[in-house]
Amino acid sequence: DEDNVLEAGLGFAVKTTKRDFIGRDAVLRKREAGLSRRLVQFRLKDPQPLLFHNEAILRDGRIVGPITSGNYGHHLGGAIGLGYVPCKGESEADILASSYEVEIAGERFAAEASLKPMYDPKAERVRM
Missing domain, CATH: 2.40.30.110 (Aminomethyltransferase beta-barrel domains)
Known part of the structure; x- marks a missing residue:
């Protein structure tokens, strides 16, 4: 199981408007799908x-x-x-x-x- 910055309440620390960074796609998918925890x-x-x-x-x-x-x-x-x-x-x-x-x-x-x-x-x- 992996932790996600949005689930941890740290979404403010991630700038998804930045073009490329490791984990960007995972953050965007989680934001769209909604939080499960x-x-x-x-x-x-x-x-x-x-x-x-x-x-x-x-x-x-x-x-x-x-x-x-x-x-x-x-x-x-x-x-x-x-x-x-x-x-x-x-x-x-x-x-x-x-x-x-x-x-x-x-x-x-x-x-x-x-x-x-x-x-x-x-x-x-x-x-x-």
Whole structure:
């Protein structure tokens, strides 16, 4: 399985008006076909458990995929992780309106979901 810049929410970084670059055709095909999944950032509401990878993501009580990477977010005060969520034909609002949990060692923990970075989503801290 391959990741796509549009599914990862990085379409702003790709200039498809450029004549030739590796992957241009794949980006254009994906844009035309629509997204089947989106990369979502999760933050557990309970600050105690940790995320690493392969923990199950539950959307509205149903397993939809694994956490692909996770760690502790010191500025956010809890575990954060990334994972792809199926979204065929859904808007960003539909994706975020769902209820999310992450299963760790057989126990489910409520999670907040975001399509943007939870820490400094407007990149204000890097501006000078």
